[in-house]
Amino acid sequence: MYRYNEFDKAFVASRAAQFRDQIERWQNGTLSEDAFRPLRLQNGWYVQRHAPMLRVAVPYGELSSAQLRVLARVAREYDEPDAEVYRHALEAQRKLGTARLPTHHAHFTTRTNVQFNWIPLSKAADVMDLLATVDMHGIQTSGNCIRNISCDERAGVAPDEIADPRPFAELMRQWTTLHPEFAFLPRKFKIAITGATEDRAATGWHDVGLRLVHDENGELGFRVAVGGGMGRTPVIGVVLREFLPWRQIMNYIEAVVRVYNQFGRRDNKYKARIKILAKAEGQRFIDEVEEEFRQIVDCDGGPHTIAQAEFDRMTTHFAVPPQAAAGRAVDPAAATALQTAARQTPQLQRWLERNVAPHKEASMRIVTLSFKRLLQAPGDATAEQLERLADLVDRFSAGEARVTHTQNIVLPWVHADDLLPLWQAAVDVRLASANVHLLTDMISCPGGDFCALANARSLPVAQSIMERYQDLDELDDIGEIDLHISGCINSCGHHHSGHIGILGVDKDGAEWYQITLGGSDGSARSGEARPGKVIGPSFAAHEVTDAVDAVIGCYLALREQKSERRETFIETVRRVGLEPFKAAADAVRATAEDAA
Template identity: 65%
Template sequence: MYQYTDFDRQFVLLRAQQFRDQLERWQRGELTDEQLLPLRLQNGWYIQRYAPMARIAVPYGEISSAQLRMLARIARDYDKPTPELLAHAQATQDQLQAAQPGLTLAAAPLQYGYGHFTTRTNVQFNWIPITQAAEVMELLASVCMHGIQTSGNAIRNITCEAYAGIAEDEIVDTRPFAEILRQWSTLHPEFAFLPRKFKIAFNGAHEDRAATGWYDVGLQAVKNAAGEVGFTVKVGGGMGRTPIIGTVVREFLPWHQLLNYLEAVIRAYNLAGRRDNKYKARIKILVKSEGQQFIDAVEAEYQSIVEQDGAPHTITQAELDRVAASFVVPTLQPANRTANVNPQGQLYQRWLQQNVRGHRLAGMKAVTLSFKRVGFAPGDADASTLEALAQLAEQFSAGEARLTHEQNLMLPWVFESDLPALYEAARQLGLAQPNIGLLTDMIACPGGDFCALANARSLPIAAAITERYQDLDELFDIGPIDLHMSGCINSCGHHHSGHIGILGVDKDGKEWYQITLGGSDGAQLSGPAIGGKVVGPSFSAAEVPDVIEALLTTYRAQRHGGEFFIDTLRRVGHDPFKAAANAARHARQALEEALTE
């Protein structure tokens, strides 16, 4: 993984010290809440439903064992609500539940002492007091971590597909390009206050595993006929209340022009993007409204940068080599812990099938540990688990792990001979569920349990579905399905791109849920990125698990041979599924009426 330099370490430490000064001035009354707002947002500190939320960047998903241990320390020592705050929060949740009976909570609500893995390879904490924010930032800086630009109207954390540098189908390792872009964009003075937040994703493999079509800028690595490396550039993707797939504005951009061209794109957006309405301020709205005019503006700006300014941000081969040298393959040694470990049976074989992937190095594998467990929110890891993950990374993966878009954690440098021992260690931690890519490997945002923007809770719905589908035979019979869930239209749970999407909405002060079908993030299984279509009216919380079951029952009745869910849906259309969803609602309503008579 990336080897941090003395400059990197000094930079994040000084940033932490700067924030401590800002926070202390606020505590003394020298800064108002309004003046502190942009300063804390620039460092990843939100004020959420009950307490501050800290968002920590994990660039391109790579995280070391030392960093995992620091996250464990922060979860254990700082992610703590006061008893009064916890009591207030729990009372609020109880009121919500009492207003909507019928859904059994399968997971304990309002847990604390946890880190939460997000779809953009950030880690979030939900209960750290703002008065301890500076101390936490300094601890993070000690292991070269930070929250810089994880919020605010700036260029956010740069993401890559999780298998960058190890994938068998890789065109080019995009991590060095992502790191160059991270260094260039961090505290960029021209782009510190864009019209709205700006997200960039790289994909370096033939299969798009980074959902590049859904980003403000998506960069797909390609090679031209001469074998030269470049990028197909998509601009203007995004979810939220107006889901749009990015437009290809350059089929082939030579790699050395990456920064010059991105500067042109962001300048055009910074100049013409709307600032009068935050709901229409994202670059996707500008691209949709202006079309070719926007592309022409980008090209004109790019030509000006290259011809008049002398292409000042051209990436030289020497610079690429310098950064790429920080991504060398680590020293690899097998753990050799297989003497007394010999897992047998179908469960282990299924784990090998679902959780273990091939590797570009002979004798190596990439192993995904599942963070979709009964009793836990998707992507949640408590302090003891984070500590154990650090140990697993050291023993089995050269001290490195990676956060994935699907809110799991992957070990990228595992010897094939160590798979039995790793499986047994993961099983003891409850992280060996063979469900990667299956229904219970769902994406879900924290929703109304924590987020002030949410219209409805995501976690109880996720818990109810997870509990209902614990039979592995049934899961494997259903096959691959992307189920994504968001608590509001901001789409942090990427519901638009789910084969099955669930969106929390508010109706008369109560929690309801829209179901969408047929979305895709662009991965090979699902085809090109596309947004799902809404199925009928919204459903109550108690109805959602029944509706999901009805959809899956319809699929199993309609499929041909080994056809996957998404293929059956596209072949037969939405109507049979819509009818099944509505029938499930009526059956549930009839049952509830019978029970109340």
């Protein structure tokens, strides 16, 4: 993984020092609240429903064990609110019917960032200094700029990979950081990159989605899609180039952003994303981008063309770790012990089937550690879990982990011989849920429990569904389903791309929830990226789990056998349409109305 050089380290340290000075001036009154607000946002500090929230950047999802330990220290030592603030927050929660507001936690987001919900601003400078010691910061995790660049969590290790996207992601990170032309865009801007044949990075849902491909001559380049996004208007990006030579990718992105900067709307933030511009202008938008690209290359000399030497230099940062490159063969005795333990322990067998994936190196595996369990919100990790996770990463994955956009952690460098001891250690730290891609492996934003923008709470709904589906045999029988929950239309929980999506809405001050079906993030199990469709009026909070249950029951009654396997939920929805599921959900609403 990329290691900061002296310039990088000095840059992050100076930014932390600058932020400390800004906080001190705000505290002593020489910097007004209005002047301080954009400065704290530029460093990842929001003010949420109850307290400040810090968003820490995790570029393309990669974390070292040292960084995990510092995140654990931040959670343990700093993620604790003022007692009076916390008392008021709990009182507010009790009025809503719940008092669960965990502290000393980190939260992994769908943008592969890390958030903390309780750090007082009085401690913010100390936290940024601490993060800087392990090359971490909050730069461009907020604001109308190019945000954290996300990536396939299996980059560099996936058997279906055409080329490793991480060198390109790092070059783009360096290029876009504090780029003056990208600092004040009409709205936030998100880029995702994958180098594999399967799109595990949900590229279709991004402002710019990049997929590495080969042309008919075997040359490497990018398929470039622009204008994807969720929010109030879910849109899948349109392909502008089926093939762009890799050396030109930053020149082309510069052209896209310049056109967006010039023509994007600034009078209405709900219509300011590039997806609105691209959809409204159609071919004219594409023509403007191509002309701007021509000007950059022909007239300006292509200043951001990636030189082969620079690409080769960056690629060395992403070499196979020495611990994984030793050529260690699989020990037959370890393989036999694993097979014996799996036969005797159904939980291990499920974990091997659900959480362990093939690796490009025959003796290695890719392992997903799930944070999805009862009484723990999706994406949340305690300080202890982060510390223990760092130990697992050192012991089993060459010191490297990846955050996924589904709010889990991937260990990319696990030797096949280590699967049994890794599983045993993961069980001890409560990270061995064998539910990857199943119903309880859900995505959820923090929702109204923490976020001031939310219309409704996501986490109680997630926990209610989690509690209902605790039987692993039942989950295995139901099969793969992507369940995504958002507390508001901003779609931080990616409800649009869920096979089942749940969106919190406000009705006269009460929490209600829309249900959508048939969405996809573009992965192999979901098919082409597309937004789900709403199935009728919204449901009261106490009806949501029953409505989901009814939809699942309808699927079980309608699914067909396909050769040697049963039809998945998303396949059934697309075959029979929404009406049977809508009728099943409507019956829940009717029953609730009769009871009332």
